[in-house]
Amino acid sequence: MTSSVSAHTSGPSARHSAATLEFRKATKRYAGQSEPAVKELSLTVPAGEICVLVGPSGCGKTTAMRMVNRMIDITDGDILLDGQSVRERRPAELRRYIGYAIQQVGLFPHLSVADNIATVPRLLDWDRERIRARVDELLELVSLDAAETRDRYPAQLSGGQRQRVGVARALAVDPPLMLMDEPFGAIDPINRERLQNEFLRLQREIRKTVVFVTHDIDEAIKMGDRIAIMQKGGKLAQYAPPAELLMQPANPFVEDFVGSDRALKRLALQRVRDVDLWKAPLVRVGESAAEARGKVAGSEVPYPLLVDDDGRPLGWLSERALAGDRVTDERLSRPDPVLELEDVLRDALSDLLAEEAQYGPVVDERGAVTGVLSIEILSHALKADLEAVPSRADAL
Amino acid sequence: MSPLLAQVEIRERTEGTCVSDNGFCPDWIVDNFDRYVDPFLQHVLLTVVAMAIGFVISFSLALLAYRRRWLINPITQVTGVLYTIPSIAAFFLLLPVTGRGFLTAIIALVAYVLLIIFRNVLTGLDNVPDETKDAGRGMGLTDRQLLWRVEVPLALPEIMAGLRIAATTTVGLATLAFFAGAGGLGEQIFADINFKSNVVAAGGLAVALAAVLDGAILLAQRAITPWTRAASAR
Amino acid sequence: MNDFFDAIDFIFSERESPAGGARVGGLANMWELTWEHLQLSGVSIAIACAIAIPLGLWLGHTGRGGFLAINASNVGRAVPSLALIAFFVAYIGVGFTNLTLALVLLAIPPILTNTFTGVRQVERDTVDSARGMGMTGTQIVRRVELPLALPLIFGGIRISAVNVVATATIAPLAGVVTLGDPIINVNTYGDEGRLAAALVVALLAVLTEVVLGVVQRAVTPRGLKLEGGSRWRRLALGMPNDRREATT
Numbered sequence: 001m002t003s004s005v006s007a008h009t010s011g012p013s014a015r016h017s018a019a020t021l022e023f024r025k026a027t028k029r030y031a032g033q034s035e036p037a038v039k040e041l042s043l044t045v046p047a048g049e050i051c052v053l054v055g056p057s058g059c060g061k062t063t064a065m066r067m068v069n070r071m072i073d074i075t076d077g078d079i080l081l082d083g084q085s086v087r088e089r090r091p092a093e094l095r096r097y098i099g100y101a102i103q104q105v106g107l108f109p110h111l112s113v114a115d116n117i118a119t120v121p122r123l124l125d126w127d128r129e130r131i132r133a134r135v136d137e138l139l140e141l142v143s144l145d146a147a148e149t150r151d152r153y154p155a156q157l158s159g160g161q162r163q164r165v166g167v168a169r170a171l172a173v174d175p176p177l178m179l180m181d182e183p184f185g186a187i188d189p190i191n192r193e194r195l196q197n198e199f200l201r202l203q204r205e206i207r208k209t210v211v212f213v214t215h216d217i218d219e220a221i222k223m224g225d226r227i228a229i230m231q232k233g234g235k236l237a238q239y240a241p242p243a244e245l246l247m248q249p250a251n252p253f254v255e256d257f258v259g260s261d262r263a264l265k266r267l268a269l270q271r272v273r274d275v276d277l278w279k280a281p282l283v284r285v286g287e288s289a290a291e292a293r294g295k296v297a298g299s300e301v302p303y304p305l306l307v308d309d310d311g312r313p314l315g316w317l318s319e320r321a322l323a324g325d326r327v328t329d330e331r332l333s334r335p336d337p338v339l340e341l342e343d344v345l346r347d348a349l350s351d352l353l354a355e356e357a358q359y360g361p362v363v364d365e366r367g368a369v370t371g372v373l374s375i376e377i378l379s380h381a382l383k384a385d386l387e388a389v390p391s392r393a394d395a396l
Numbered sequence: 397m398s399p400l401l402a403q404v405e406i407r408e409r410t411e412g413t414c415v416s417d418n419g420f421c422p423d424w425i426v427d428n429f430d431r432y433v434d435p436f437l438q439h440v441l442l443t444v445v446a447m448a449i450g451f452v453i454s455f456s457l458a459l460l461a462y463r464r465r466w467l468i469n470p471i472t473q474v475t476g477v478l479y480t481i482p483s484i485a486a487f488f489l490l491l492p493v494t495g496r497g498f499l500t501a502i503i504a505l506v507a508y509v510l511l512i513i514f515r516n517v518l519t520g521l522d523n524v525p526d527e528t529k530d531a532g533r534g535m536g537l538t539d540r541q542l543l544w545r546v547e548v549p550l551a552l553p554e555i556m557a558g559l560r561i562a563a564t565t566t567v568g569l570a571t572l573a574f575f576a577g578a579g580g581l582g583e584q585i586f587a588d589i590n591f592k593s594n595v596v597a598a599g600g601l602a603v604a605l606a607a608v609l610d611g612a613i614l615l616a617q618r619a620i621t622p623w624t625r626a627a628s629a630r
Numbered sequence: 631m632n633d634f635f636d637a638i639d640f641i642f643s644e645r646e647s648p649a650g651g652a653r654v655g656g657l658a659n660m661w662e663l664t665w666e667h668l669q670l671s672g673v674s675i676a677i678a679c680a681i682a683i684p685l686g687l688w689l690g691h692t693g694r695g696g697f698l699a700i701n702a703s704n705v706g707r708a709v710p711s712l713a714l715i716a717f718f719v720a721y722i723g724v725g726f727t728n729l730t731l732a733l734v735l736l737a738i739p740p741i742l743t744n745t746f747t748g749v750r751q752v753e754r755d756t757v758d759s760a761r762g763m764g765m766t767g768t769q770i771v772r773r774v775e776l777p778l779a780l781p782l783i784f785g786g787i788r789i790s791a792v793n794v795v796a797t798a799t800i801a802p803l804a805g806v807v808t809l810g811d812p813i814i815n816v817n818t819y820g821d822e823g824r825l826a827a828a829l830v831v832a833l834l835a836v837l838t839e840v841v842l843g844v845v846q847r848a849v850t851p852r853g854l855k856l857e858g859g860s861r862w863r864r865l866a867l868g869m870p871n872d873r874r875e876a877t878t
Contacts, residue, residue: 071534096536106531110549110623120535153626169535179534418720480839481832482796488813488828492633564707571710572800575813585716589803592720599713606708 018047018209019176021068025077028063028234037063038234040077045226047176048207052224054214055257060234061213065179068211069098081177096120099170099178099208103185105162107154107169113139114150117169124173138168143198160191167199171206178210185214196222197342201365217258221246221268222344229254243269267346267382272339272362275381277371280361282307283317287327296322301359301372303332311368313338313361335361339373349378414593421593429597431584436601438579442498442570443609446505447563454510455555458517459543468518475511483508483569487576496577504576505569509562516558520551553624556617560610567606637825648820654812655823664830667808670801671794671838674730678737678790683783686745690779691771699746706739711797715804724805732804736797737790744786748779777851784846791842795835809834 021044028038038060045051053061066072068079070091079086086094107116114135121131139146142164154162163183170178184192200223203210214220220227221242229237229245231253238250246262246269249255259265281295283304296304304322306314306329313335321330337351337360352360352375359374414421454475461467481489486504494500524547532542571582584598618625644656653659689695718732752775760774799810812819812827819827 069534071530092536092538092541094536095534100531100534102527102531102534104525104527106525106527106529106534108528108532108546108550109525110546110552110621119532119537123536123541153623155623156626166531476839477836480792480835482792482799482835484796484799484810484813485828485831485835488824489832491825492631560704561707564704568707568710571712582710582712585712586803589716590720595713595716595720599710599717602710602713603708606710610704610708 017174017176018207019082020047021045021051021177021209021211022080022083023064023077024080026064026067026074026079027076028060028067028072029075035233036075038067041230041234041236042077043228043236043239045209045211047209049225050203050210050212050223052212052214052220052227053230054217054220054224054227055230055237056232057215059230059232061215061228061230062181063234064230065181065211065213068177068179069095069100071095096123096173097175097177099172099175099180101166101170101178101180101183103182105166105183107162107165109154112151112153113157113165116154116165117172119169120172134172135168138171139165141171141202142168144168159187160195163187163195164198167202171208176209178208180210181213182215183212184219193343193347197340199223200342218265218268218346221265222347229257231257264346267349267378268344270345270381271341272343272345272348272373273341275345275373275377277362277373278359278377280305280369280372282311282369283321283327284309285327285329289322289325289327292322292327299372301374303359305335305361305369305372306331307369310366313363313369338363341365341370345378345381348373349375352378418590418592420596424593425597432581432597432601435579435581435584435598436605439567439570439573439581439602439605442501442505442573442578442580443563443566443605446502446566446570447509447559449502450506450509450562450566451513451559453506454513455517457510458514458521461514461518462521471514472511475514478507479511481507484572484575487572490576498578501570501573501576501578501580505566505573508569509566512562512565513555513558516561517551517555520554520558521547523554524550549621552621553617556613556621560613563609563613564606567602567609571602633821633825634829636822637829640820640822640826641830647818649817652818654819655826660826660830663807663809663811663827664834666806667795667798667801667810667831667834670726670730670733670798670806670808671791674733674737674794674798675787675791677730678734678741678794679787681734682738682741682786683745686742686783687749687771687776687779690746690749691767691775693750696746696750699742702739703743706736709736711736711793712800715797715800719804726806729801729804729806733794733797737794740789740793741783741786744782744789745779748782748786749775751782752778781846781850784842784849788839788842788846791838792835795831795838799831 023041023043025040025042026038027036027040029036041060041064043051053064055061063072067074068081068086070086074087081098107113108119111119114132117135117138118131121134126134135150136146139149144161144164149157149161149165154165157165163186166183170180184195187195196219212220212223214223224242226239226241227245228239231237237257238245238254240248240250243266245254245258246266249258249262255262278300279298281292281299281301281304283292283295283306285306292304296302304317304327306317306321306327308314314329315331315335316333317327318330318332321328337348337355337357339348339351339360339362341362341364343351348360352358352373358376359372361369362371362373364370415424457467457471457475461471483504486507487500490500490503494503528546528550529542532546537545570580571585573580574583574586581598581602585595588594640655641660642657644653644659647654686699689699714732714736715729718728722728722731749771756774756778757770760770765773798806798808799813801808802811802814809827809831812823813831816824
């Protein structure tokens, strides 16, 4: 491999190696079956991008993914990792440099979280100190408290926590490629959204090449830099960035699979962070009411938003809160829906509609308010979107 | 040459004492405790050696059969027959071949536990969840690494359960070992089978040994499989 | 090898006892001993089943007494058969009836534990649907739980039967003359007699196991057999699926 696994315990902000992945007419045929499971799949995933394999069940997406790390043997054609065929290396060795995260996670029940994550580093003979530091680093990366979680057993974790440990484990040796098979599939929808957002945030930082398998087209559009839609018989129907997929479906199958709500789906092409948010009139209890009133007047949002000392939203305030000298805690309503920067616009709209709210505070990864999103902003974005097709790659 | 014929003990026949009335006499037991020490130690030796050899053989067979499934049936049949043949009969079937003594007893005892340990090891390995194995392989563990670092540890509870069963039954069977000329607590029971205190003492020691071994293995299992207890506390 | 030929010869031809005085050996003698052996074993197993199966069914159906039922086997295993027999001889006396009592006690634990576990491991959903369909408790036991528990119950009976047949070998210590007589009183029957008896006992035990295995397969509901695979194999070996049993 020309791109080697980084031999340094680099922090998340350092540059990491990511490999290019190429499927070259990769085919998988099972004995006794007329149709191949994967038929001459050819596509290239540029380094540092997420390629989502999506399609109906039986279309060969999982098979294709498992051919990369040779969990399933390639019948014909080839798969190249940074230009080198995966067939040239011994399977066990190859897999140590590829992150592998599956739906049921498959954590080792008899090992603590730390030992689980340390599995591949131990296989590669890292020294103990280095492993320890890396485990803690990874746990923080996936938003788990290292001190608390490190010594727990998988049986003591919730589903969401297990998934995070699974991702941490896959990232242990900083592999140039990650394979993820429906990693968030077994989680409830609310936590799934959260995990998706966190993974995207992570990806911003570490920029790995990822092959991500899902059956959910919405997840594909949200997560993928490029999407490969596969159909029954293991054939590739279309391989394109999400915007192209939505604007120019290559054939009736793709059109059908993407769904008739393509226009609405386009809202998923943009994230909350991509649009201009309204300035939030943030006030704290005990602040001067006159100042507060000034903030409200200077913002498009008609109500003041009460936040705590860390900037986290507590609720929308009523007029009476600003009636006296100091701001008091007279709430009109809860701050919900609280939106995140990584949310796609489609989900943000759906959250606002669900709460019957016109506005929702937007928070960053620490939970502090950075702005306000409103239905008005969304309808502008939708209108603008119809006029020009933005690509997420441009927005970066 | 016939230790099998009941050796009637000659005891103090004093009128009206506990002993002559053939009651349960704790004093007599305490006074005569020395006569049980050697048989007890023989008993322990028989049990431990039989278990150790039996475990080594069964465990190896199970590892073999785990990868080559076609072996499961034949091995189960053979160990099954060995399991079924009563030990006491086995002692004498072996007599012409291995003669009287420790070896004969051990062979018969080992033959008995093979099936128990074999099927428990195999079941334990079979119970390892598929996704755990998939994850392990996908991460780059070789088959051998997967076996020793993942599959065997996860099979330990089942294996230890089998060992517990094997231990308690072996202690029970070892009481018959004196038929093969290997001593043990059974010899003491048989020597004075009508005397209650004797029977209770020797029999009680055997039961106690079984209980201690059972408990010891259970404690060992708890100690080396800490994750099985961690199921709660979310 | 000569010894084995001598033993076979003993089975078929009568001869003078080495201790003098009586005639031993030959088919009639062997059959006498075997029949006594079978009688003792058979009666003990039958009584044990009559006690343990209904008890196990009831405990399993109501879910009570689990601790007792599951640990009965553990305790039973720890008591050596020789000690049990000796205990009975010392405290209750010799004779067929007394010995049967001892053997019944020996035979109950595996049958009880397996019956209990067999009922408990019937899928809760299945029992639920039966109840929802209007079956009474007894009907549920009879038509649903019992048939589905049969493989395990028979597994337990097999284990007990083989144990009893083996233990009946030392019955002569309690005055019941079974196939163990030539083994214990070797002076009367000679070395060939002893080996012959050992052979027959071994054969008897294996036969018991095989015959009961056939019966077990015969009474297993077809649906369960079709499930196939390791589950059937484990049930057939009398091993419950329940890990609770394994890890108490």
